[in-house]
Structures are given as C-alpha cells and as structure tokens.
Amino acid sequence: MDKQVLTTARERMHGFCRVCPVCDGRACRGEVPGMGGTGTGSAFMENLQALGRIKINMRTIHSVHAPDTGIKLLNRSLNMPILISPLGGVHYNMTRDLNEKEYIAAMVGGAAHAGTLGGTGDGEVPEIFEAAIDTLKSYPSRGIPFIKPWEDAQLSQRIAQLQSIGSEICGMDIDAAGLITLKELGQPVYPKTPTEIRKIISRSKMQFILKGIMTPDEARIAVDAGASAIVVSNHGGRVLDHTPGTAEVLPGIVEAVNSSIPVLVDGGIRSGADVFKMLALGATAVMIGRPMAIAAIGGGAEAVSTKLRALQAELEQVMIMTGASDLSSINPAHIRM
Ligand SMILES: Cc1cc2nc3c(=O)[nH]c(=O)nc-3n(C[C@H](O)[C@H](O)[C@H](O)COP(=O)(O)O)c2cc1C
Incomplete structure (x- = not known):
C-alpha cells in the first residue's frame, strides 16, 4: 500500500491500530473494542498461520499468460473474487x-470502482446501520448489508429498512452472538435456532448470506434454511478465542455444502497468494477486512480501489505461475498442505 496512505492511517488510528507491516493480530491481541482479536488473540493470529502453512505448486510449462479473474456471484458480475x-x-x-x-462510503465506493462488492456492518450505535443504508442508496448493486442477529422486533425493523430501499441482498453475522462490545453497551445478541434462521431468511425475501460458519454441520443447516451463500468466518478472531483458522476448516465445509451455494471465506487474507490458496481450498470468493479499513481511513475510496486492484494483480501473477487460466480451473492440486 502507498506509504502516505499507511502514514495517514497510522496517525488517524492512533491508539486503535498500529498499522503494522503485516496485519497479523500480534500487536493488538485482546483489543476488542479496537482492531484486535479477543482474549489471547489466537483466533486472529491462527487465520494467518493456517494460510501460511499452505504452499503453492509452481508450474510454468503451459500457455496461460492472461488469466481471467472475473466471476459471477449472487447475480452480479465482478472483476475479481475479492470482496x-x-x-x-x-x-x-x-x-x-x-x-x-465517510468511512463506509470509502469502503463501498472503493469496491464499486474496482468492480467488486463491499460489505457494510451493524452494531452498537444506530449510526452504523444508518450510514450503511445511506451508502447502499448510492451504490445499490455494490454493497452487501450485514445485520446483527438482533431479537425479533429489531431484526424485522432492519429487514424492513433494507426492503424499503429495494435491497436485493442481506447478510447476517450470526457469530456476533459472541461480541463483547454489544454486551458492554447493553445490547446483547444471542445464537439463533435453525427454525429461527429459516424464518428470518424466508421473511426477508432477499438473497440471504449467513456469515460466521465454522463447522460442516452448521453449513448444512444454513443450506437447509435457505441461505443463498455462506461466509466461513471467525469474525477475524473477535468473538471466540482459540478457534482454528478459517483456511483449516474451509475444505470440510466446502465438502458439506457440495456446490449447492457459494462458499465465501474471510480471516487473515493479506495477498493475492492468500486469495489463490482459499480458492484452491474450494472457496468461491474471499472477503478481506482490516487491510481495507486501513486503506479507507488512510486514503478514502481511491486507496481502497487501488488496494483491491493490487490484490487482483497479485492473484493474476499467481495464476500465471501455476497455470490457472480462470478461477474455475483453480483446484486442490495447485497447493500443498
Ligand atoms: C473493527 C471490526 C469491526 C467489525 N464489524 C463487523 C460487523 O459489523 N459485521 C460483521 O459481519 N463483521 C464485522 N467484523 C468482522 C469482519 O467482517 C471480518 O470477518 C474480519 O475482519 C475478517 O478478518 P481480517 O480482518 O483478518 O481480514 C468486524 C471486524 C473488525 C476488525
């Protein structure tokens, strides 16, 4: 990332994020609120370590020199499998x-300019979701709003707000049940039963993404409940200490889903090589968190789209060096566990 963007981000995030050379969860362990992972920070750090254990098989006797990183996902055509x-x-x-x-406009605007999608969050104060709604109006097909697993009345209100702006898509981070920031502010959220999830999804009448799946059995529950996609995620290590890295659980979840819906994954993805590894493990596409927030805070929408394009270029380079002409040709034989 541009040095000036990093310097500005470091100044602006003073006390919250040190903008380390590698965003790996060491310096900020235990900092929730903040940018860290909860407790010892091991779940955040393990996301990077699990990816680090996977190696890529180099192959250069083939005809691939202009790989295609385009993908059709959730009825949208994207330039890259990176959200x-x-x-x-x-x-x-x-x-x-x-x-x-300002922040969410930079995230979603940057994603739109790079030809991909940006998620929006939800949380402790109403401003978070209000800002998301505002931004989604400007970029109707480029944002994915994620809501928290609130109790019934608040959940219905959020879904109605999204329907009123014509949103065709909605996500829910079911793992937010573990967020101490919500608990501290007297807004606890709780796990949901399969029946509750099925009802929420059918009531929403939108493409519904369940985020925070870490086991094959919960992936099957999500599919049976009518989810349009899942995100394999441990919330960047913020909700439960000592979970495995997402790269470790991904193959089992991909097998359980058996190609019935797209499987996205996030957690510790920092380079085009990491994106490639997740795709080789069976992910349809990936999501990236903290580095994108750092770009948005340090340099606005422009820095966000520049960062996304740089990741796309890195992915293309790995595809050339492995002989993968398009995303569908990336498979487990490209990596070594
Ligand atoms: C400061 C912060 C706020 C977050 N807020 C949300 C949120 O509102 N909704 C959500 O689904 N996930 C939220 N997450 C989790 C991210 O969506 C994502 O799962 C995680 O950051 C991915 O890991 P990475 O940052 O290592 O790429 C948040 C994470 C951080 C660090």
Missing part, C-alpha cells in the same frame, strides 16, 4: 477522525 468484509463501529474500533458515513 470487502463488513467492518463497523468506526469511533468504537478505529478512529475519531472519520465518521461512519
């Missing part, structure tokens, strides 16, 4: 120098 994870709570977790609206 932005929803990260909310700017004043609570990131910086006092930007407000929620």
